[in-house]
Amino acid sequence: MISSRRKETGGHTFPSTVMAQLCFSRCPFLSTKSVSTLGWTQLLQLTADHPWGRMMVSCEQAQLMANLVKLIKAKKVIEIGVFTGYNALNMALVLPDNGRVIACDINEDYAKIGRPLWKEAGVEHKIDLRIKPAIQTLDELLASGEAETFDFAFIDADKESYNEYYEKCLRLVKKGGIIAIDNVFWNGKVLKPRKDDLAAQSIHRLNEKLLRDARINISMLPIGDGVTLAFKL
Numbered sequence: 397m398i399s400s401r402r403k404e405t406g407g408h409t410f411p412s413t414v415m416a417q418l419c420f421s422r423c424p425f426l427s428t429k430s431v432s433t434l435g436w437t438q439l440l441q442l443t444a445d446h447p448w449g450r451m452m453v454s455c456e457q458a459q460l461m462a463n464l465v466k467l468i469k470a471k472k473v474i475e476i477g478v479f480t481g482y483n484a485l486n487m488a489l490v491l492p493d494n495g496r497v498i499a500c501d502i503n504e505d506y507a508k509i510g511r512p513l514w515k516e517a518g519v520e521h522k523i524d525l526r527i528k529p530a531i532q533t534l535d536e537l538l539a540s541g542e543a544e545t546f547d548f549a550f551i552d553a554d555k556e557s558y559n560e561y562y563e564k565c566l567r568l569v570k571k572g573g574i575i576a577i578d579n580v581f582w583n584g585k586v587l588k589p590r591k592d593d594l595a596a597q598s599i600h601r602l603n604e605k606l607l608r609d610a611r612i613n614i615s616m617l618p619i620g621d622g623v624t625l626a627f628k629l
């Protein structure tokens with residue numbers, strides 16, 4: 397049984413927390429509403445069991461992002477770094493039927509695990525998977541005139557490119573939209589990044605920049621491995 401396993405994900409023990417246990421028993425934000433948990437539970441279990449399952453966002457992060465997406469009545473969302481699509485599925489479930497998650501990843505094998513379950517959950521049509529370097533997808537969106545048309549973006553891919561992802565997302569997201577950035581604690585290594593740790597250095601630089609960035613307001617949240625929410629002004 398997966399629910400009795402302990403696995404490290406996103407800098408915390410999974411699923412040892414109460415939230416994680418609740419996640420396995422029922423999709424936490426869907427409550428008893430009409431939305432089905434078909435596909436959702438299987439994807440969570442398959443991803444937690446995957447050798448790289450620790451890459452998946454924590455349940456409480458996924459819950460928060462889905463609730464934010466719902467709260468701001470988002471229609472267009474970007475996810476940079478999709479893995480099996482657990483978080484993308486959570487967001488797709490709360491988007492309107494004509495809503496879209498532009499899902500950016502370079503590894504199609506991960507998506508092959510998720511896609512049948514996105515379909516089972518009835519939201520495959522809302523997840524537009526783009527298999528290529530995320531920078532290229534973001535540039536294509538900008539070139540096709542989609543600047544300031546997105547409501548929400550989630551940055552969770554290669555850490556060295558975080559600043560570029562942030563700058564491009566800031567152009568793509570509308571005023572009042574939100575950019576969520578994962579792993580901003582990087583297991584505490586951001587406090588004193590080693591010279592040879594390019595990921596820690598990159599996140600550290602972005603954390604410092606966001607503090608002073610007059611284009612946004614931020615909330616840095618101690619959930620998972622740290623999530624910063626940047627609210628575009």
Ligand SMILES: C[S@@+](CC[C@H](N)C(=O)[O-])C[C@H]1O[C@@H](n2cnc3c(N)ncnc32)[C@H](O)[C@@H]1O
Binds near residue numbers: 451453484501502503
């Ligand atoms: C931490 S995982 C994403 C987890 C996912 N957000 C979730 O909630 O389950 C990081 C993902 O980024 C992808 N990735 C790495 N470098 C990338 C790049 N340059 N462009 C797009 N995706 C990339 C990896 O293939 C991997 O699936």
